[in-house]
Amino acid sequence: MKRIKGLLLAALLLGSVAAKAQFDVDFTNYWALNGYYNPAYAGQVDKLNIYGTYSLQLAGFTNAPKTMYFGADMPVKFLNQKHGVGVGFMNETIGLLTNQRFFAQYSFKLDLWGGKLGIGVQLGGLSVGFNPDDLDLGEGENAEDDPAFPSAEANGTAFDLDLGLFYSHKLFYAGLSVAHLLAPKVLIGETNEMKVDPVYYLTGGCNIKTKNPLISIQPSVMLRTDMLMFKADLTARFLYTWNEKVYYAGVSYSPANSVAFLIGMQLIKGLGVGYSYNMFTSKIGALNGSHDIYVNYSMDMNFMGKSKNKHKSIRIL
Numbered sequence: 001m002k003r004i005k006g007l008l009l010a011a012l013l014l015g016s017v018a019a020k021a022q023f024d025v026d027f028t029n030y031w032a033l034n035g036y037y038n039p040a041y042a043g044q045v046d047k048l049n050i051y052g053t054y055s056l057q058l059a060g061f062t063n064a065p066k067t068m069y070f071g072a073d074m075p076v077k078f079l080n081q082k083h084g085v086g087v088g089f090m091n092e093t094i095g096l097l098t099n100q101r102f103f104a105q106y107s108f109k110l111d112l113w114g115g116k117l118g119i120g121v122q123l124g125g126l127s128v129g130f131n132p133d134d135l136d137l138g139e140g141e142n143a144e145d146d147p148a149f150p151s152a153e154a155n156g157t158a159f160d161l162d163l164g165l166f167y168s169h170k171l172f173y174a175g176l177s178v179a180h181l182l183a184p185k186v187l188i189g190e191t192n193e194m195k196v197d198p199v200y201y202l203t204g205g206c207n208i209k210t211k212n213p214l215i216s217i218q219p220s221v222m223l224r225t226d227m228l229m230f231k232a233d234l235t236a237r238f239l240y241t242w243n244e245k246v247y248y249a250g251v252s253y254s255p256a257n258s259v260a261f262l263i264g265m266q267l268i269k270g271l272g273v274g275y276s277y278n279m280f281t282s283k284i285g286a287l288n289g290s291h292d293i294y295v296n297y298s299m300d301m302n303f304m305g306k307s308k309n310k311h312k313s314i315r316i317l
Helices: 002-014
Strands: 018-021 047-056 066-078 081-094 097-112 115-130 154-168 172-179 185-188 192-196 199-206 215-225 230-242 245-254 258-268 271-280 290-300
Touching: 081 115, 097 154, 115 185, 115 192, 154 192, 230 258, 245 271
Parallel strands: 018 192
Antiparallel strands: 047 066, 047 290, 066 081, 081 097, 097 115, 115 154, 154 172, 154 185, 172 199, 185 192, 199 215, 215 230, 230 245, 245 258, 258 271, 271 290
């Protein structure tokens, strides 16, 4: 059974000479990973931000997708101008396939309408690997010679380009970005090619204060499309502050797709953790959802110098 499922997962990407795929991962905690989806976010907050996340999707299935992402960004100032820089690395395993992204980011900053506008570019690469060790093509005279599946380990890489805009204000934020702008093609072995289509993202969120100074609400949204499929995530987190620590619980809904539950807290100053469980509303079942956990650390930096117009992140973690 394990080999059959591995074959099906591989066939999704390698079953034809030119296969298309969405390379990006749908992290449930997207609101905490703006730098993954938008290069203009780099340096948007006047802190050194280091963050990582791990996602196990379709829990309970053999060869279920597993994804690890690590990123960091910080503000810099040169020639009397504000800038942001960042780096990131993603590794994902899906059955017999391994997908990787690695990139560097640059963002130009402008003070605008009482907030900060970032204009960003991301340069990097995509890597796809295929390991046929557990591949079973079944019985048949030519089963082992199927040209659609490499008989030996195969790898391929391609150049990748992302662009984005990100605006943050003390009360809200909004971002617009496009990933894989050049629609890169990754050649896997000698006969298989995977095309990664451009994906467009629109994100936004705000901070709503309540009559109780210890409680606030932070709704957020992410819309994404590759011009063939569309997905929306609508999230609301309820924050409670006590003894300089912040705790949150929330819910996220993706129409016709899933419902997610979120919890998290700020452990110590600058260090936070969060967990979410994404429960599919389709026939996959509630117990075969996705687990996401993330950790981030923010550290005050003095690269920007003194500024009369400071901007605080509306994220708590």
